[in-house]
Amino acid sequence: MKKIFALLITSIILVQCIAIKAESNPTTTIEKQETTLNKTNSKSPKLVIGIVVDQMRYDYLIRFYNKYGEGGFKRLMNKGYNLNNVHYNYIPTYTAVGHTSIYTGTTPTNHGIISNNWYDKYEKKSIYCVDDDSYETIGAKTGGKKSPHRMLTTTILDQLRLSQNMNGKSIGISIKDRSAILPAGHTANAAYWFEGGNVGKFITSSFYMDKLPSWVDKFNNSGVANNYLEKTWNTYYDINSYNESIIDDNNFEKPFKGKSAPSFPYNLSELRKVNGNYDLLKAVAFGNDFTTDFAKATILGENLGKSKYTDFLAISFSSTDYVGHRFGVDSKEIEDTYIRIDKNIEDLINFLNTEIGSDNYTLFLTADHAAVQVPSYLKTLKIPGGYFDNAAFKKYVNSITFKHFNSENIVENISNNQLFLNTKIITDLNLDILKVEQVLVDEIINFTNVYKSVSGHTLQATSFNSGVLQKLQNGYNQKRSGNILFVPKPTTISYAHVGSTHGSGYSYDTHVPLIFYGNGIKQGSSDKDYPIVDIAPTLASFLKIEQPNGTSGKTITEVLE
Template sequence: MKKISFLIFSISIFSLSLSSAQTKKTTPATPKAFPAEVARPKLVVGLVVDQMRWDYLYRYYNRYTNGGFKRLINEGFSVENTFIPYTPTYTACGHTCIYTGSVPAVHGIIGNDWYDPEAKKSVYCTEDSSVSTVGSTPSSEGNMSPKNMLTTTITDELRLATNFRGKVIGISLKDRGSILPAGHAANAAYWYQGSTGNWITSTYYMKEVPGWIADYNKLKLANKFYAKNWETLYPINTYVNSTADEKAYEGKQSTFPHQLTQNIDKNFDAIRSTPYGNTITLDLAKLAILSEDLGQDNITDFLAVSCSSTDYIGHAYGPNSIEAEDTYLRLDKDFEEFFNYLDKKVGKGNYTVFLTADHGAAHVPGFMQENKMPSGVVSDRDIANKLNAYLNDKFKVNNVVLRSMNNQIIFDHDKTDKGDVSFDVIKSAAVEFLKRLDGFQNAVDIAKISQATLQEIQKKMITNGYNARRSGDIYYVLQPNWFNGGSTGTTHGNWNPYDSHIPLVFMGWGVKPGATNKMHYMTDIAPTLAALLHIQTPNGTVGEPITEITNK
């Protein structure tokens, strides 16, 4: 059996020259058959770039290396008009949709968080009190599993198709970015614990982390990057695709260089909001390929990777910041190294990779207003308070609105079912009130959405995002570039193209170079992979294969 040379690994801290390292498998492998009966790639790699707007493929194109994003576009097949078919457009929903080929109405992940009207409590998408942390001291950060996801994933279907001989591993700074793509039957899912700087998992997957994870955790890579601070990759005056270095509407300290040394051994979580969070994620992905022998035989394995730092940075600084541009230029170089590693370890032509995003992002309202374009923010708390005050005054019902979240109004059904005024009357009054609020374009009783005077695209996306047992009672639509948020930074979640138009590029085994401008949807990714792999689609799939890719 093989074991990692820890010294070599430590010396190669930033590039992780993993080809010289050796390790031990986490579990004894069942012998795999040769040759494969069906032609398939040795490895599928899913890359989800959190909060990557479609236009980032081209906004910084002239500054990208030939081996990163440009390689994807020029050697792969780009589906230029890929859209999210539901709303709200949040991280957990997006990762789940990509891998299930389904929508929240079916797969059940309706947000990062939601209010469960049956349990009468808030729910986090991957929370699971029946499991505990593995790889660190006990904490709620590890009490996670895919149990709230109601359907299978393409990764589950690969496990089924290979009689569980093909390996599936998920990796992301975020638990939801690792767990939901990896599916129910994954061999492992690993995510980052900000309180310790460890990569952890839960007892859902294993009793203890493998040696290669334990050794990697000892390195405390965040400290190494903190010592470098965050300076621009190129001279700052060359960042002409961005606004000035510091703007009042950017959150946090927004002047380069960003000082990070104060975080050493104190704040491991801060790595998330730097480009280095993506670097350590992809380095761990390389180490997983090596340590688990992914792609080393003819039974297909699957590595699901989500780069999350783009989301943290996007939320803080917005799409037009130098921070965002520098992050994508650095991610481009990280991808170049990652693709070169795949070429060397798995073999060019032996793997299939796809890149997409879980959602986009709106422009920062301050930026829009600075440039004379409409924009604004609303507050969930203010919406709920104003609506409650109105309904209390009109119907003498006390605090009948539980909360506003995920662009939905959630009522206290214990009160609406027992009051003197019918629930339909209350909802009707609430809808009319919401329509008059600043920043609101429309509102609709979800139970009567077929009768609503909405654009068909809005109606379809709201319907796809509505789960009868988990969603709220009223859905509201904000004006373009209005969102729930604060006075700085940005967010996402709405139906508009800036949130719903995402990149989608396939490259490698089974993929011919090219592009299409035909409309496709996030739900088409999983069935396209199923067609390439000749396996069953996930059991809640509503999408279709992208035949421009799969037709030979």
């Protein structure tokens, strides 16, 4: 008992001594906390770079691997963390929707961007995702009345700005306006996009600023855009070595105006005269070189990565999409475009290493959607596929409503594989809208090339856990989507019989690359299945900030150190 009492007294004296020592040096605990905090903060990058390659299929990484150099895609794949099984988890897989979903961490159900263009059932007209007449064009006479106001949630760039009390810079750049505006979010310092035609300049909107910065004016006046259009686009390597693509001159590609065949070489100085002048730059591989030039000018002009705060630059390479639409997935042109963009990625990484420092930035690379192989080409290989006849479908729908309800005006609009019903006419005819919807759902499934059909009310009342209907549900927005949604058969598209497109929930449109690289990222790879909406929450976890306010994705913990 005496030993226990003595031990207790000794413990009390020891605690008091520690307390007295702490009082005599009150900064000890605080200094330790600050040291820990500084150690944590030292891991934060000075700059985050998001790279979205428009219409990049995952298999381009593998298919053209031996054509790539060591410093571009290969460096990212081998030195970063390469996720091999990333898919879009919604329909439709379009540019605006893809960019928004990447940066908001959610699907159209929450963020509200249901397509590039869609029918507004309140305004009774088709609208474009970023048009906004509340603002004026900055840098040209037209093309800049834009804003992200139709995007209902924040992006990861918004959250980074908010977390730093609106310090740090967030900027989006792309040849396409929607690909610059939507990723940058509502609080961006700037978004810049390329105005083609006879303008040939990067412009912006008064949503962001009253005039272009001097560095943008300098870039626009440098003649860089014009210089690219004075070149001839020929293959980077000997065309005979392009064994990963079909013959150059074929019936599945769309030639440029002024050229009889869709084949190399392309004399751009001649072709620009009949192909929209500077619009031609968007549609050839050099458009990606031009975007890289502007990305580097943005980093220097805005001193990104140089302050005590973290900056974010969202870059979208759009020319890959234009080339893919015109020439298709299997073309020599698409192969050459990816060989060349590999050089652009290498150039950009080398620039970042020099200007920012290899330990001071974090980068991810993905795509906003993939693309289907040209159905007319697939049919020559006896693979099912075809083309959706929109005019015949509209006629068929009207015949259904006339047969069952004695009216051809019940369906107000058909677009984006959706039917919008005229609720006023349905009310005037004393019809039950649920019955009308169900009749149409049951009947349109019998139309050639329709694979699935479902009503909006069903999507609201039922939870689909897998398959095409789950993706359709994730892309459904109760306020903006149509009354009835349908899905064409696989490899069946609403498009010309030359070139290719995207938009479906099938794997050829949903499977895209995703690679993280740089500060705080592990080296490795994974074959686990991840949805695209996991990118934003992963970045939020890495940056130790709040996730975008509509996030439905989860953190990919395996990529983080």
